[in-house]
Amino acid sequence: MTSTYYDVPLLKPPAWTWGVPLYFFVGGAAGGASLIAAVAEWSGADGTLAPDARWIAAGGAPISAALLTTDLGRPERFVNMLRVFKPQSAMSVGSWTLAAFSATTTGALLPPLGKAAGTTSAAFGAIMLTYTGVLIGATAIPVWNENVHPLPAHFAASGLASAAAMLTLAGYDEPALNDIALGAAAVETILGAIVERRTSKALAPLREGPSGWIIRIGGVLSGPSARHARHPEAVRVAQGGECRGAGGIAADATRMDCRRPRLRGREILIRYFSHHL
Amino acid sequence: MTDAVFWDSSHTSIGGTHAMFIVRGDPEAYNLPATAEVPTTYLGDGWRSAAAAALLAVAGTAAAFLARR
Numbered sequence: 003m004t005s006t007y008y009d010v011p012l013l014k015p016p017a018w019t020w021g022v023p024l025y026f027f028v029g030g031a032a033g034g035a036s037l038i039a040a041v042a043e044w045s046g047a048d049g050t051l052a053p054d055a056r057w058i059a060a061g062g063a064p065i066s067a068a069l070l071t072t073d074l075g076r077p078e079r080f081v082n083m084l085r086v087f088k089p090q091s092a093m094s095v096g097s098w099t100l101a102a103f104s105a106t107t108t109g110a111l112l113p114p115l116g117k118a119a120g121t122t123s124a125a126f127g128a129i130m131l132t133y134t135g136v137l138i139g140a141t142a143i144p145v146w147n148e149n150v151h152p153l154p155a156h157f158a159a160s161g162l163a164s165a166a167a168m169l170t171l172a173g174y175d176e177p178a179l180n181d182i183a184l185g186a187a188a189v190e191t192i193l194g195a196i197v198e199r200r201t202s203k204a205l206a207p208l209r210e211g212p213s214g215w216i217i218r219i220g221g222v223l224s225g226p227s228a229r230h231a232r233h234p235e236a237v238r239v240a241q242g243g244e245c246r247g248a249g250g251i252a253a254d255a256t257r258m259d260c261r262r263p264r265l266r267g268r269e270i271l272i273r274y275f276s277h278h279l
Numbered sequence: 280m281t282d283a284v285f286w287d288s289s290h291t292s293i294g295g296t297h298a299m300f301i302v303r304g305d306p307e308a309y310n311l312p313a314t315a316e317v318p319t320t321y322l323g324d325g326w327r328s329a330a331a332a333a334l335l336a337v338a339g340t341a342a343a344f345l346a347r348r
Contacts (some may be wrong), residue, residue: 007310045344128333136325154329158336181343
């Protein structure tokens with residue numbers, strides 16, 4: 003990169019407040035929860051997993067709307083977003099998706115609408131999981147638009163993993179949740195490796211300065227170390243008090259077969275903190 | 280003087296900004312982007328990628344639950 007005009011940056015930074023990144027997390031987790039709820043119901047998973055996942059989805063939808071409203075400054079501006087539907091704007095598509103997602107997740111809590119509304123909300127949930135990648139990918143910011151391909155998968159994986167983690171922390175010892183989290187961590191690990199291998203100058207914010215630290219620490223926590231903590235071997239260690247050493251992470255990164263562990267949220271945290279800090 | 284550069288975006292996705300510049304040296308030194316694009320050109324790739332990611336998320340979740348039955 004050559005020097006810019008009197009060191010004035012070529013691009014202005016996005017005028018976003020803290021509400022938008024927090025919305026990416028909450029909206030993604032809510033979308034993932036709605037998907038888990040619908041699949042759990044259709045596959046006949048026993049217990050209260052599906053209803054509880056629905057509550058997480060239905061709770062996340064209004065929080066998402068509130069977070070976006072704080073960014074807009076005045077609540078009535080959100081209504082302005084629904085005056086038109088503009089396919090060439092990812093933000094417009096997202097506003098309508100969030101509105102439809104809120105309505106259907108709330109409907110899924112009512113017994114007569116339950117399954118139909120829940121299934122519809124999962125369809126919108128799948129858009130909630132991924133559209134944020136398009137939203138920031140199709141901008142003028144080079145570090146984002148050069149990653150327009152991996153971004154939606156990255157958001158989908160982190161949203162599903164967050165939803166699965168919330169349900170695990172709520173006490174669900176469901177093997178399918180663990181498989182979802184393992185799969186999401188595998189996707190994060192692969193995407194992280196792909197991005198680290200690229201050499202474009204535009205990717206400097208992912209490697210240098212405070213943003214580089216945040217991205218890389220987040221990548222390790224959501225990718226290899228999450229896979230390690232969720233792996234059956236790690237669970238056995240956490241339960242038996244036996245120590246396998248940090249080389250396990252590298253061994254784990256190459257091993258893709260993941261058999262069912264019986265794992266509770268607290269044990270993930272104990273395992274994680276005792277081993278990696 | 281041999282370093283004059285003509286900066287004109289009318290042949291890119293911008294399709295003309297009604298502004299053209301003749302500058303000396305690197306246009307980026309004047310904060311004129313070297314490869315100017317309209318961000319909406321990334322939308323097609325973005326939505327295709329989002330559709331693939333959404334399908335993968337649904338298929339993965341379904342596989343996780345159905346494999347355990």
